Amino acid sequence: MPVYSISHVENVRVCVVMVGLPARGKSLIAQKIVRYLSWLSINSKCFNVGSYRRQIVSDTQVTAELFDPSNEEGMKYRQEAVNAATVDMMKWFLEENGVVGILDATNSTRERRDRILKLCRENLIEPMFLESFCSDQDLILQNILDVKTTSPDYANRDNDFATNDFLQRIKYYEEVYETMDENTDSDLTFIKLINVNSQIILNRIESYLESRIVYYVMNLHIKPRSIWLSRHGESEFNLTGQIGGDANLSERGWRYAKKLPELVLKSLGEENKHTNLTVWTSTLKRTQQTASFLPYKKKLQWKALDELDAGECDGMTYEQIEQEFPEDFKARDDDKYEYRYKGGESYRDIVIRLEPIIMELERQENILIITHQAVLRCLYAYFMNVPQEESPWMSIPLHTLIKLEPRAYLTLVSRIKADIPAVSTYKEKGTSQLGELMNGDSISKSRDLIKDSEGRVILENK
């Protein structure tokens, strides 16, 4: 049975038009929305006008003067760039069934916004403006630092040049900037975020899809924090190769539980060793037993973190499933993301029930989540932007603590192995056999991992 997402039900297409001066975190917000909606299977894409502009005017020629509103040639190039991006976006809506397109640019004048508005209306696409208005100097400085160290405009430029040039660019934009307001723009759909989300103005939010985007951006914060992920320690069912159930930890699983506090301290590092973590587990015994030696007071159980419900196959081994339900076994291998166990769940079902968890995670600071193989794959896929076809096949080994550090444009990943052996619960496609005994050496068979100088894995979550 097909599973419908909201985009099928509503038949709405939305163009999110970013608005705001440079260094207001617009690209970061835009990318996060795309990552979140894609994770929910809503076809979304970001069109960054800056990268179109770089194709028109080569990087080496770009200085702040290009953005001087009295520079006619500069204005012409910039208009060409926004035209090219909007044409591509409209094509994508029509030819690739796009549902949410994001036009990532400053769109800082009413004249520019009116042109985009007209184009959207001609193409029956709902325009939704998302302004990031920021007057907090510390936030702006932090953003400037991010932009000048990550923007291709300033690659190979010296630091002082980049800072001064970028500040001048902002000044030029300020000369013509028209912020959105409830009076002049009262007939438009818009969200205005003031200083991230210390104040939010909402106007004419009409469709369900728009309200989902609103709810998501309202929950974002930019405070530095980390998220730790771990599977429960090896369970008695893991030893026998049975899936599902509510088994106790094995003797080695208990050893992992006892060692976990030490691994967390190691991962926090000396200077952060007193950081207070909140621990989230599922309602199943194996995750709670794994959390039982952690010294943190706040431990919450979430039903939404329970393992994939295997329905009629609960308690069976993969070999038994292959013998008793050969068609189901094959159907699952053919499309593991969509396959729903008889009377149970699919990976897609897990993603749907995890949505409130993701929302809460966006609001929270330091959290340690102890959960299960399939659930961890889905959470990891959200943070690392892993496509649906790959995520159910990622190998997430037992007895390994994973740390995620979300940064402006990427997420850092590091892993600490407990050095306590555990069985492998990884089943390759096309076989019912589990892998060799392993001790957590790979996290993903299908993705190339880029490591930094400290051995941490870096993946861009674009």
Ligand SMILES: O=P(O)(O)OC[C@H]1O[C@@](CO)(OP(=O)(O)O)[C@@H](O)[C@@H]1O
């Ligand atoms: O989707 P697949 O690869 O079958 O992995 C999910 C399975 O992982 C298991 C272990 O085999 O998780 P868990 O260790 O948390 O119990 C099963 O319970 C669950 O059905």
